[in-house]
Amino acid sequence: MNMLFHIGNYFLMLAKVFGKFTKWSVLKRLIFADIESLIIGSMGIVSFISFFVGGVVAIQTALNLDNPLLPDYLVGYATRQSVILEFAPTFISIIMAGKAGSFITSSIGTMRVTEQIDALEVMGINTYNYLIFPKIVALMLYPFVITFSMFLGIFGGYMACVYGGFSSTAGFIDGIQLDFIPFHITYAFVKTVLFAFILATIPSYHGYHLKGGALSVGKASTTAFVWSSVLIILLNYIITQLLLT
Amino acid sequence: MIVVKDLYKAFEEVPVLKGISTSFEKGITNLIIGRSGSGKTVFLKCLLGLHHHDRGSINFDGLELNDLSPKKHRELRKKMGMVFQGSALFDSLTVEENVMFPMEMFTKKSKSEMRDRANAVIKRVNLVDANHKLPAEISGGMQKRVAIARAIVMNPQFLFCDEPNSGLDPKTAIVIDNLIREITDEYNITTVINTHDMNSVMEIGEKIIFLDQGEKAWEGTNKDIFKTDNKAVTDFVYSSNLMKKVRQVYLKA
Numbered sequence: 320m321n322m323l324f325h326i327g328n329y330f331l332m333l334a335k336v337f338g339k340f341t342k343w344s345v346l347k348r349l350i351f352a353d354i355e356s357l358i359i360g361s362m363g364i365v366s367f368i369s370f371f372v373g374g375v376v377a378i379q380t381a382l383n384l385d386n387p388l389l390p391d392y393l394v395g396y397a398t399r400q401s402v403i404l405e406f407a408p409t410f411i412s413i414i415m416a417g418k419a420g421s422f423i424t425s426s427i428g429t430m431r432v433t434e435q436i437d438a439l440e441v442m443g444i445n446t447y448n449y450l451i452f453p454k455i456v457a458l459m460l461y462p463f464v465i466t467f468s469m470f471l472g473i474f475g476g477y478m479a480c481v482y483g484g485f486s487s488t489a490g491f492i493d494g495i496q497l498d499f500i501p502f503h504i505t506y507a508f509v510k511t512v513l514f515a516f517i518l519a520t521i522p523s524y525h526g527y528h529l530k531g532g533a534l535s536v537g538k539a540s541t542t543a544f545v546w547s548s549v550l551i552i553l554l555n556y557i558i559t560q561l562l563l564t
Numbered sequence: 565m566i567v568v569k570d571l572y573k574a575f576e577e578v579p580v581l582k583g584i585s586t587s588f589e590k591g592i593t594n595l596i597i598g599r600s601g602s603g604k605t606v607f608l609k610c611l612l613g614l615h616h617h618d619r620g621s622i623n624f625d626g627l628e629l630n631d632l633s634p635k636k637h638r639e640l641r642k643k644m645g646m647v648f649q650g651s652a653l654f655d656s657l658t659v660e661e662n663v664m665f666p667m668e669m670f671t672k673k674s675k676s677e678m679r680d681r682a683n684a685v686i687k688r689v690n691l692v693d694a695n696h697k698l699p700a701e702i703s704g705g706m707q708k709r710v711a712i713a714r715a716i717v718m719n720p721q722f723l724f725c726d727e728p729n730s731g732l733d734p735k736t737a738i739v740i741d742n743l744i745r746e747i748t749d750e751y752n753i754t755t756v757i758n759t760h761d762m763n764s765v766m767e768i769g770e771k772i773i774f775l776d777q778g779e780k781a782w783e784g785t786n787k788d789i790f791k792t793d794n795k796a797v798t799d800f801v802y803s804s805n806l807m808k809k810v811r812q813v814y815l816k817a
Contacts, residue, residue, distance in 0.1 A: 339638070342669055438652040441612055441724075442666055443641035 329524050335447035336455070336520075346453060353457035357419045358464060364418060365411055369402075369468040372410070373475030376401045381485035391486040395494020398476035400503075407468040408507045409555050412514040415461075416547035420522040423454055424543040427526030428536040436527070450527065454519040461515035462508050469507070506562045513558065514551050521547045565590050565625060566611065566722065566754055572619035573603075573610055580606045582778040583620065590754045593745050593768045597760055598775035599800060604758045607775065608726055611756065612646060613637060624722065642670055645715030647725040647744075651707040653699040653714070659686065660695040663713045670718065685713045689743060705736035709743070716747055723748065725757040729764060737761060741768050762807060765789065774800070790814045 340346070380397040427450055430436050439446045473495060480486045486494075525543035529535050566588040573581040580603045588594040596604050609615040611622060613629065622629040624640060632640060653662050663682040667673055673681070686695065689709040694702055699710065708728055715723060725744060729737035745768045748755040757764065765772060769786035774797050781796040789801060790811055802808045 345668060433650055433655075434648045434652040435654055437609075437614055438646065438648060438654075440614060441641060441644055441646040442669065443638035444669060 325524075328528065329520070332447060332451070332524055332527065333520065335445065336451045338448060339445040341445065341449045341452070345449075349449070349453035350456050353453045354460060356422065357454065357457050358460050361415060361418055361464060362467070364414065365464055365468050366471055368414060369407065369411065369471040370475035370478075372406060373398065373402055373472030374479030376406065376472070377476030377480040377491075378483060378485065381480060381483075391490035392494035392497060394480050394486045395476070395491035396497045397494075398480070398491075399473055399495040399499075402472035402476065403469055403503055403507055407465050407472055408510045408514065409551065411465060411468050412511070412518065412551050413548050415464075415514075415518055416522075416544050416551065419458070419518055420543050420547045421540040423519070423522035424526040424529075424540040425536050427451075427523055428529040428539050431527065431529045432532055432536060447527070451520065451523040454523060455516065458515040458519040459512070461518070462511045465507065465511045506558070509562065510555060510558050513554055517547055517550050517554065521550060566756070567623040568611070568620070569623075570620040571607070571610060571617050571622065573606055573615060573617045580778050581610065581617070584775070584778075584780045585620075586773050586780055586783060588754050588756050589771060591748065591752045592755070592770035593748050594754070594756045594771045594773070595765060595769045596756065596758045596773050596775060597765055597769075597800070598781075600760070602775040603778040604760075604775055605726060608724060608756065608758045612644065612724060613641065642718065643721045645718070645720035645723045647708065647711045647715050647723070647728050649727040649730055651699070651704075651711040653707055653710055655699050658696050658698055659691070659702065659710050662699070662710055663717050666714065666718045682713075682717060685717045686710075688716075688747075689713045690739075704731050705733075705740065708732065708736075708740050712740075712743060712747070716751065719751065721753055723751075723753050723755040725755070725759075727759055727761075728757060729759065729761045734763065737763060738767065744768065762801060762804075765801065766810075776800075 341349075377394055377398045380401075381394045384393055427436075430450070436446050436450070439449060477488075477491050477495075480491050481488050522540075522543040525539045525546070526536075529539045568587065569585050571581050571584040572579070584607065596607060598604050606615060610617045624643075627636075627640060629637075629640075654665065657665065660679065660682055663685055664678045667678045667681060671678070683695070689712050691706060691709050691713065694706055694710070699707055702710070712728075723744070728740050728744060732740065741764050744755060744757065747753070757768075759765070766786050766789075769789070772782075772784055772786065772789060773780055774782040774794075776796045782792060782794045784792065789797065792798065802811055
């Protein structure tokens with residue numbers, strides 16, 4: 320029953336987000352602020368993780384392909400497939416659920432605890448639109464983060480592979496060009512856009528409907544991370560089933 | 565003027581407001597007093613429309629809250645100013661930006677017009693050299709002044725204050741009380757203050773409503789409060805020896 324209540328409440332929240340719009344000049348400022356904190360602010364950690372995990376994927380693939388009959392371009396091929404299909408869109412989204420999701424929940428939750436949301440409501444502002452809509456728009460730039468992550472993941476794989484002596488440059492590049500299916504990129508971006516929506520709205524829901532004090536902000540951030548991750552994993556399965564099988 | 569009739573509000577079937585009827589008059593400071601948990605904040609939030617009441621009616625200068633469409637309700641809210649207990653200033657905005665915020669949201673004024681108006685209001689609440697500071701960089705008393713400035717910047721017809729003196733030293737509390745009374749006079753607005761500060765009651769209680777366990781137990785002025793023999797009121801107001809002595813001196817005089 321409790322879960323049904325939250326699901327219903329979440330969709331009611333979404334309806335209100337797209338209800339009465341905040342003045343454009345104000346909204347524009349909020350969107351840019353959210354792009355800075357949610358997108359640009361995440362580039363550092365995304366780059367770091369992408370580069371090194373790409374490297375690890377390449378090394379592990381190379382170590383598991385110890386049959387001399389297997390061509391060395393397979394390492395590049397496997398790295399590309401892993402990074403584009405799963406690692407960049409899904410793994411990075413889980414990281415973002417922790418990084419950007421916690422930020423969203425705690426910032427909105429703190430506004431709730433300190434009555435700043437009540438202050439906005441008293442002024443006659445649609446607080447759902449004012450607080451949540453800019454985050455949804457900002458996270459629609461999330462595919463750029465994932466594109467960057469894909470590039471760095473493959474580049475990390477290349478560096479680890481070539482400089483670690485697992486494959487030649489030509490072999491790795493042959494591998495990343497082998498049997499390339501452009502639809503895989505479409506599939507990855509469809510996932511990314513949907514994950515971005517989850518990353519913006521689930522943490523916002525938990526922050527907005529928070530009850531209690533400072534301790535509740537921490538609890539809500541954890542709950543938001545758990546639910547965002549669960550939904551990302553579930554949605555990943557459903558989209559893969561629908562688009563790739 | 566705000567007229568409240570038979571206001572009832574319950575949370576999970578536990579009644580918090582049990583049929584309150586009263587009125588808040590224009591141009592005077594109306595105080596809601598009572599013990600913690602007596603329903604003061606819920607009453608104030610019902611007036612503001614932050615809580616939906618279960619029964620009864622609230623009338624703002626002829627506008628019945630129950631009958632208002634969401635659009636009309638938003639319009640009414642633009643005529644309200646609110647000073648929250650913790651000030652509720654936006655922590656990412658400076659003092660000046662906080663005061664300019666309602667104008668930025670609801671007017672088409674130019675940036676310089678907004679800044680001029682904000683500075684006039686900031687000056688009115690006697691704040692100096694704080695325009696470019698963040699709320700975290702100023703004292704509690706200054707935060708309350710900024711909250712008052714933000715509440716009156718749009719020339720509201722109704723001003724609500726939830727415990728405006730909480731957390732302030734007695735001297736600053738009196739300054740804030742007097743500021744609210746002066747603004748009420750000057751702008752001729754309906755001011756409703758939620759408090760349990762006895763200094764405020766004695767200083768600015770031009771009309772006082774005493775709530776006890778969700779019911780209106782008494783209504784009068786700061787002069788009447790000395791003479792009343794309502795037990796609930798006297799137990800609350802004269803709970804300290806100092807207040808008992810003040811009463812004795814007043815009655816003798």
